[in-house]
Amino acid sequence: MQEPLNNEFSLSECSDLIDEVLDSGGEFTLYPKGTSMRPLIRQGSDAVVLIKAKQKLKRFDIPLYIRSNGQYVLHRVIKIFKNGTYGICGDNQFLIEKGIKDSQIKGVICAVIRDGKRINTSNTRYKIYVLIWCFMPLRHLLLKTRSLLYKVKAKLKKII
C-alpha cells in the first residue's frame, strides 16, 4: 500500500529516512500535524513536499526545523537577522520564534498538496497569499479579532 510517509510515524522516527531521501536530491512528502500553519496547511488533508535547502533560506520560505528540545516544526521564515539566524512564525500565529540556526534546518517546502493538487511555492497564487498573509500587522489584527470573537461567543454560551 502506498501511504503518506509519516501518517503513522513521528517525524523523529523518520528523521534518518528524511535525510537520506533529501540528500539523494529527492522530495519527501509529509502530512503535517497541528494548526499553526493554517490557513495554508490543514491537518489531515494537506501535504507538503520537502526538498533539501541548498542555500541560505530566504524570507517567507517554510523550513522543517528541529527545536533544541527535539521537536520538529514546520513554520515560515519571517525575518533573517544580521547574525544569520532566522525569526520564524506559523501562519496561524503572530509571535516570532527567534534564533533558529541553519544547523537546525532539515529541509524546506517546495510545494503544498492541497485537495490532491500540487501547488509549487513559485505559483503566483501562492505568492499572492504570502504577500497578504505575511503582512504581519494585518495578520495580528485578524487573529486578535478572531480570538476576541471566540471569547465573546464562549461567554454568550454561558449566559444563554
Add this chain to the structure above:
Amino acid sequence: MKRKNDFIIRKVAEQYVIVAVGEESKRFNGMIKVNTSGAFIWDLLETETNIDSIVKSILVKYDINEKIARTDAEKFIGVLKDAGAIE
C-alpha cells in the same frame, strides 16, 4: 524482474518501509509498508529473478504451503509493480 536502484528499504520504528530516492521520489512520493517476508522478497529482487524462483526461496525459508507462498508473493510483486519499484 529486479528491483530498481532508486528504491530503498529501511526500518522505521520496527517497521520495514520501501521508499523512492532521488528523481524517482518526485514520481512516487509514498511508502510501501513491508513485513519480514516482504523484506525477504525485496532482498531476493536485488538480482534478476522470477516468481517461481521467489516462491521456491520462500518455501525453503518459511513453513507454509506453496499456494499461500505464491499468492502472497504475487500480491507483493503487484504492489511493487504498481509503485514502479521493479523492472
